[in-house]
Amino acid sequence: MAGETASTPTAMPDVTRISLDEVRALDDSVLAHSLRRFQRESREVKDPISAFGAFNQHSSSPW
């Protein structure tokens, strides 16, 4: 099974090193949207697991 042949992943760079202004200045790409969302949720939500546990969506239902 693929899950049993895990490799050691390279660490993700520290996303928080990208400033709010830098993210705002990014283009309209998927990555830019994703970074804006991540920064917004990091700012607004102290306990994301608990907060999104509230509304993690049904796989076949509206968003």
Next chain:
Amino acid sequence: MAVPAEWPDQVLDVAELRAGGWRPAPFRQFLFKVHSRCNLSCDYCYVYEMADQSWRSRPATMPAEVVSQAAMRIAEHVRRHDLDEVRIILHGGEPLMAGPDFFAVLAAELRQAIPPGCAVELGMQTNAVLLSERFLDVLLANRIRVGVSLDGGREANDRHRAYASGRGSYDLVAAALRRLRTPPYDSLYTGILCTIDLENDPVETYEALLRFSPPSTDFLLPHGNWSCPPPGRPAASAVTPYADWLIAIFDRWYSAPARETGIRFFEEIINLVLGGASHVESIGLTPVTLVVIEADGSLEQVDSLKAAYDGAPATGLSVFGNSFDDALELPAIAARQVGADGLCATCQRCEVRDICGAGLYPHRYRQGSGFLNPSVYCPDLLRLIRHIRDRVRADISELVMT
């Protein structure tokens, strides 16, 4: 001969979890099976075409007394847990078969019953073939948002999403989507859900959906499990047909100079890769806080469990005899709220454990051992997550260095 216990039923000890400090998260999402029949006859449907056949014994439309009792129980749950927002998801069968008046009554009843300090958000997932202007007016007046199921272009969609006669549904759905995109109804439009068929070209499928300018989309893995594998996905094989299919779309979507739409599954994986949390049950370890109310008032776990075995989603509870707190004490509900503690040893060792979370719960089922297994899609999920992680990491590295 005694039937061996399958995890989590009769195995996961909720009292022990509580003694260890764990507390269930209250339900915040209530999925109403407002109509238990469908006007289409999609061949992959988990409600009618898979193991569970409980729909046969249920009323076609949710009776008024079930709606009232469910509203009362939700209000009770809101007060007990001091909830400030709940979501009501209207589902089926095909929910629009309940008729427009049903939705006006249901929305009024829920908003009246639930305490004023708690916001009530209503949404529906529909095949849209009955989505007339009359219906849209009712949905608009009652602030019920709409997601539509469509599997791509005409040929791709009609291969599975057809009437019992064999006639395809594409033209009717396309016309409904055009109405839904037109002001003032466009404010109701949440997006399109597409079930993956490996026979369809992935990028063509994605671009066929883009023609309807969905605010968001998602690509759903067909239901299956270790005992009844999904189409084209042999259990315990290292092949990754679904990852290959999804990666083709991911690369097309991610590389676009401007974001064309949201793709929920990919966006959740990116958010998890960045260190955030998932907002969807199909990926990550976020506790699931959804419960299903069937047309007869029975409380069930997530409805896609119908794909696992006959009776799989049943809890034995009902809005007439039980509170939602009673359901929170069930091992089957707790199993989906305990995060990594609800994963098997293979998943515990996996490098992407906290991103994957073993995927959608019904896909972990194996006859005899239950749900304490990796997803039957394990090799696909691992390959897809690694691909997305590597692309995002490369781009972030570049940003951090500049």
